[in-house]
Amino acid sequence: MSPALPLLLAALLAGIGTYGVLARRHAVLMLIGVELLLAAAGLILVTVGQFTPDAHASGAVLTLFIITIAAAEIVVALAVIMAMFRTRGDVDLTGASEPTEPTEPAEHPAGHESGVSQ
Numbered sequence: 001m002s003p004a005l006p007l008l009l010a011a012l013l014a015g016i017g018t019y020g021v022l023a024r025r026h027a028v029l030m031l032i033g034v035e036l037l038l039a040a041a042g043l044i045l046v047t048v049g050q051f052t053p054d055a056h057a058s059g060a061v062l063t064l065f066i067i068t069i070a071a072a073e074i075v076v077a078l079a080v081i082m083a084m085f086r087t088r089g090d091v092d093l094t095g096a097s098e099p100t101e102p103t104e105p106a107e108h109p110a111g112h113e114s115g116v117s118q
Contacts, residue, residue: 006047013040027081027091034077035070042066 013036020033042063049059085091 003047003051006043010040010043010047013037013043025092025094027077027084027093030093031074031077031081034073038066038070038073 017033017036017040020036021030024030024033045059045063045066047059049057049063052059081091088095
């Protein structure tokens with residue numbers, strides 16, 4: 001098998017991912033675009049690693065690093081998106097740089113603390 005087909009697929013994934021990052025305003029859709037870019041990078045590394053002689057299999061090892069980074073990035077990004085949704089009520093990124101007033105937490109009933117024992 002020639003490397004043309006996997007590299008073409010990686011180029012397609014990178015193009016769709018770039019469009020998703022640049023043209024979308026919704027935070028989750030931008031996150032999906034970033035994941036497509038990371039998948040394209042992993043596919044390129046595995047393809048190049050298969051077609052070049054390397055005793056250390058560095059293409060596959062670097063792909064494992066990309067998968068680990070992608071998993072950590074998803075966790076952090078979803079936490080930020082959830083915090084933004086709780087604060088603003090939406091995840092539209094066009095006004096994300098504008099500071100908003102955080103909402104006040106709900107009052108606890110009398111006699112009940114917020115889970116902290118004294």
